[in-house]
Amino acid sequence: MAIEVEHELHRRRRSRNYGLGLALAAFVALVFGLTVVKVAEIGPEAAAPHMADSP
Amino acid sequence: MSDLGLIERQDEAGFGDYVQLLKPRVMSLVVFTAAVGLLVAPVHVHPFVAFVCILFIALGGGASGALNMWYEADIDAVMRRTRGRPIPAGRVEGGEALGLGLALSGISVVMLxxxxxxxxxxLLALTIFFYAVVYTMWLKRATPQNIVIGGAAGAFPPMIGWACATGGVSVESILMFALIFMWTPPHFWALALFMKDDYSKAGVPMLTVTHGRQATRRHILAYSLLLVPVALALALTPIGGPVYLAAAIVLNMRLLRGAAGLARRTEAEAEADGYAAEKSFFGFSLSYLFLLFGALLADAALRGLVPGWGW
Structure with missing residues (x-):
């Protein structure tokens, strides 16, 4: 097999890197979304009582 | 030249190979039954939280699939059906699958x-432990009842979904568990009947290998008979309703007819028509489970829309 700039091996590696990147980005989005929902459900006073009196 | 040999390796894993380790087809059943368990529960769950719950239940199921593939690579390498899986095919190292399985188990349990x-x-941790250790490492190679007890692992998802909403266990969630638990043996024994020599070659003590094929046919009928009262009992609980009751009656009659037909058939008859009845029973048993859980979902939706629906 001829040596090419772009090898099958590079294609598979790239698919792994993009896949992992997307999975991590999705995980960050999930944790952020979950935080927003949880805080909204219990209310800002309960989520951060020390902030309740601040303007 | 030896350096070039390393570069020309064709079997490096792509992202899809790691997805394959999570057994996406099994995952679809886990997603569906867990979602039904969560949605029919009488407690409202925020849609985003429900989505996250189902996602991590599925990921936990996937993690146990990866642990299963790590441990079973030797069996998978001999069976025609599983020879192309990432580890026996040489695209993923066994250790990578173990690491992925353990990491995803931890992440999914903590996130849930x-x-x-x-x-x-x-419950999710127990499910992963049950599938990866009790079923895969212990029972599968030790007893022809492997499918029966291993079925418990597949039966947990609706119970976990229910627990996500209610925080506990109840008659309804136990019956949903029992439904999948009793359904698993006939489903897989039908598969074993037409997947002939694969299991014996791999040294897995399937019932067809240890007790013979006629005994397996009788077992399918016996477990189908035990499955019917469980499926009907679920109709009488608060999550049952007219749609589920109607579906349960029709589907269970077909199940019994199919199972009785299999029990009457001789091996010669089955050979003659290429295991047509066994294959159709296997296919039917898949839709049986999907339709029953779908009917539970339909009744839950109708309860929300039509006042006084159900009982």
Whole structure:
């Protein structure tokens, strides 16, 4: 097999890197979304009582 | 030249190979039954939280699939059906699958605990342990009842979904568990009947190998008979309703007819028509489970839309 700039091996590696990147980005989005929902459900006073009196 | 040999390796894993380790087809059943368990529960769950719960239940199921593939690579390499899996095909190292399985197990259990509650998380951990250790490492190679007890692992998801919403266990969730638990043996024994020599070659003590094929046919009928009262009992609980009752009656009659037909058939008859009845029973048993859980979902939706629906 001829040596090419772009090898099958590079294609598979790239698919792994993009896949992992997307999975991590999705995980960050999930944790952020979950935080927003949880805080909204219990209310800002309960989520951060020390902030309740601040303007 | 030896350096070039390394570069020309064709079997490096792509992202899809790691997805294959999570057994996406099994995952679809886990997603569906867990979603039904969560949605039919009488407690409202925020849609985003419900989505996250189902996602991590599925990921936990996937993690146990990866652990299963790590441990079973030797069996998978001999069976025609599983020879192309990432580890026997040489694209993923066994150790990578073990690492992925353990990491995803931890992530999914912790995230389910944070998203829902720690009771549901503990159930998910138990499910992973049951499938990866009790079934894969211990029972599968030791007893022809492997399918029966291993079926418990597949039966947990609706119970976990229910626990995410309610934080506990109840008659309804136990019956949903029992439904999948009793359904698993006939489903897989039908598969074993037409997947002939594969299991014996791999040294897995399937019932067809240890007790013969006629005994397996009788077992399918016996477990189908035990499955019917469980499926009908679910109709009488608060999550049952007219749609589920009608579906349960029709589907269970077909199940019994199919199972009785299999029990009467001789091996010569089955050989003659290429295991047509066995294959159709296997296919039917898949839709049986999907339709029953779908009917539970339909009744839950109708309860929300039509006042006084159900009982």
């Amino acid at each position: 605990g944070l998203a829902a509650n720690w009771f549901a998380a503990a």
